[in-house]
Amino acid sequence: xxxxxxxxxxxxxxxxxxxxxxxxxxxxxxxxxxxxxxxxxxxxxxxxxxxxxxxxxxxxxxxxxxxxxxxxxxxxxxxxxxxxxxxxxxxxxxxxxxxxxxxxxxxxxxxxxxxxxxxxxxxxxxxxxxxxx
Numbered sequence: 357x358x359x360x361x362x363x364x365x366x367x368x369x370x371x372x373x374x375x376x377x378x379x380x381x382x383x384x385x386x387x388x389x390x391x392x393x394x395x396x397x398x399x400x401x402x403x404x405x406x407x408x409x410x411x412x413x414x415x416x417x418x419x420x421x422x423x424x425x426x427x428x429x430x431x432x433x434x435x436x437x438x439x440x441x442x443x444x445x446x447x448x449x450x451x452x453x454x455x456x457x458x459x460x461x462x463x464x465x466x467x468x469x470x471x472x473x474x475x476x477x478x479x480x481x482x483x484x485x486x487x488x489x
Contacts, residue, residue, distance in 0.1 A: 367482060372404035374398075375474040376456075382470055385463030386446070387408040399449075403456045407445050407471075416439060438472070439465035 374480055377400055380388040390396040419426065425433045439461055446458025458464050 369404045371398040371478045375471040376400050378474045379470040380466040383463050385459035385465045386467050387457040399454050403449050438468035442468040
């Protein structure tokens with residue numbers, strides 16, 4: 357029985373939110389300054405949505421424009437792009453008044469790596485039929 361697209365979307369947002377939380381715990385320079393647990397959870401969910409929009413809209417454009425750099429660096433520029441996009445997510449979140457801040461390139465770099473690793477591990481644990489993969 358196929359899972360609805362809505363459930364798969366919710367599962368993906370929850371995975372990104374959990375990954376973002378792990379990044380806030382492990383990386384100095386990624387701050388979640390919410391006072392209550394419900395505010396933290398809400399902030400992480402909204403930041404996860406912003407993260408998804410940035411990855412869906414901006415990242416493909418950068419890959420097309422920067423295709424020669426991806427080829428020239430054998431894909432290593434992807435680490436820099438991911439760090440800058442993570443930093444952008446922090447800036448956008450801060451701009452809309454969310455208590456989520458990424459203090460610079462290096463916190464964005466390590467945060468992007470942690471979000472990718474934690475997301476990968478969580479998607480290994482979650483059955484494919486639940487997250488729509």
